[in-house]
Every structure is written in C-alpha cells, then in structure tokens.
Amino acid sequence: MKRRNTPTKDAVLSVLKSSTKAMSQDAIQDKISIEINRATIYRVLNRFCNDGILHRIVAEDGKQYFALCAKCGEDQKPQHHFHFRCINCETIECLPAPVHFSIETGYQVAHVNCVLTGVCKDCS
Secondary structure, rough: OOOOOOHHHHHHEEEEEEEEEEEEHHHHHOOOOOOOOHHHHHHHHHHHOOOOOEEEEEOOOOOOEEEEOOOOOOOHHHHHOOEEEEEEOOOOEEEEEEEEOOOOOOOOOOOOOEEEEEEOOOOO
16 A cells, blocks of 8 residues: 655654664664654554555563664565664674574464674674
C-alpha cells in the first residue's frame, strides 16, 4: 500500500538515514528538528517496520532500536542477520555475516532477533 509522505515521516527517515547504527526512539526524537510527540514517532517507526523500510532490534534489556540496514538495500525487506550491542558505547549495529541456523523439521521461521552483546571493535 502506497502511503503519503508527511513532514513527520520525512524527519524520522532522515534521522535514520544519517545514522550508521540502530537508534532508540529517544535518540531519534532528540535528533528531529521539528516538534513531534513520542506516540507519533512510535507509530511512524512501527509503520516503517511493517512496510519493510527498517527493522526493529530488541536488546536484552527489552529496549527497542530501529535501523535502516545498508546490506538489505532500500527496496528489499530486511533480511535475517545478527546485531551487536556494545556494553561500553551502547551502540547497536548490524553485523555483515548472514545468520545460519538449523531447527527441527516442521518449524517455519518468520523473524529472527539475534543480539550479541560485548565490546565493539571501536571500543576494544
């Protein structure tokens, strides 16, 4: 379904496009130059996730992060891949290696949420 562009959607997408790391809703809101309430930002982020524009990463503490994935391409739905959360700088980034896993016959995987936690290469 084609959705209309709004200043809110454009502002949220612009912030995400300017970041190479996943961002929380709070971080996105802090970088937006126009006044948008928290609920509206969440609606836009959820719509973008549903439309396959970006993906949601749920960290081990339950906090949600959102990212455009360069390796997925702008016209493709986000693919299954791992993310890495640094305990020093608290950034979350997509890892380039594909996810390889096997599960018992009869299960069908629809979504993978894999977050590895440790110290990133910049903080090492």
